[in-house]
Amino acid sequence: MAAPPPQDAGLVFSGVIRTPWTSRLMTPRMGRADGPVCRIEVYEPWREALSGVEKFERLEVLYWLHLSRRDLVRQSPANDGSTRGTFALRSPARPNPIGTTIATLAGVEGSTLLVRGMDCLDGTPLLDIKPDRTLFQPIAPPQPGDFETG
Numbered sequence: 001m002a003a004p005p006p007q008d009a010g011l012v013f014s015g016v017i018r019t020p021w022t023s024r025l026m027t028p029r030m031g032r033a034d035g036p037v038c039r040i041e042v043y044e045p046w047r048e049a050l051s052g053v054e055k056f057e058r059l060e061v062l063y064w065l066h067l068s069r070r071d072l073v074r075q076s077p078a079n080d081g082s083t084r085g086t087f088a089l090r091s092p093a094r095p096n097p098i099g100t101t102i103a104t105l106a107g108v109e110g111s112t113l114l115v116r117g118m119d120c121l122d123g124t125p126l127l128d129i130k131p132d133r134t135l136f137q138p139i140a141p142p143q144p145g146d147f148e149t150g
Contacts, residue, residue: 009096014049015042015111015126017063019118024067030090031101031117038103040113040126047111050129054108058132059115064125065097099124102132 018039021027028035040061042050053059072093074083086094103115113129130136138146 011064011127013043013064013125014046014128015040017041017061017118017120017122017124017126019120019122019124021120022122024092024121027121028119031103031119033104033117035116035118037106037114037116038118040103040115040129042111042113042126042129044111050108050111050113053113053129053131054105056131056135057105058135059103059105059113060130060132061101061103061115061118062127062129063099063120064127065092065094065099065120066125067121068092068094068097070095070097098127 018041019027020036020038070093072086072091074085075089075091075093076083077089077091092099099120101117101119103117105113106116107114
């Protein structure tokens with residue numbers, strides 16, 4: 001089955017992530033809860049969307065890995081000659097380079113979140129922020145699918 005032609009998904013960047021890393025070779029492969037404090041600067045139209053975020057210890061942060069290659073189907077993460085499929089790796093090189101991490105909230109300064117656990121370059125565009133699903137209890141009433149098993 002052939003892939004459909006590329007098209008704009010209509011994503012809107014809601015902010016920018018500030019980290020100490022300017023080179024992919026210096027960026028940690030995975031964020032650490034005890035890593036440096038990084039800043040998530042939320043753009044003005046989305047500032048009010050931060051209301052209540054301070055109640056959560058951890059946040060799922062989604063971001064656009066804007067400098068990543070998008071054409072690799074197989075990769076050799078260990079550079080040992082063996083390869084794996086891109087979907088079997090957490091490599092930033094992907095067809096749609098969406099990065100995600102669970103960040104620890106260290107503070108809120110107006111429209112800026114202070115977090116630990118990032119693993120992206122300085123200036124990475126922010127896609128979204130959500131409470132960590134393991135800490136979150138839905139506020140809305142239950143739906144039938146909430147109880148499906150098997």
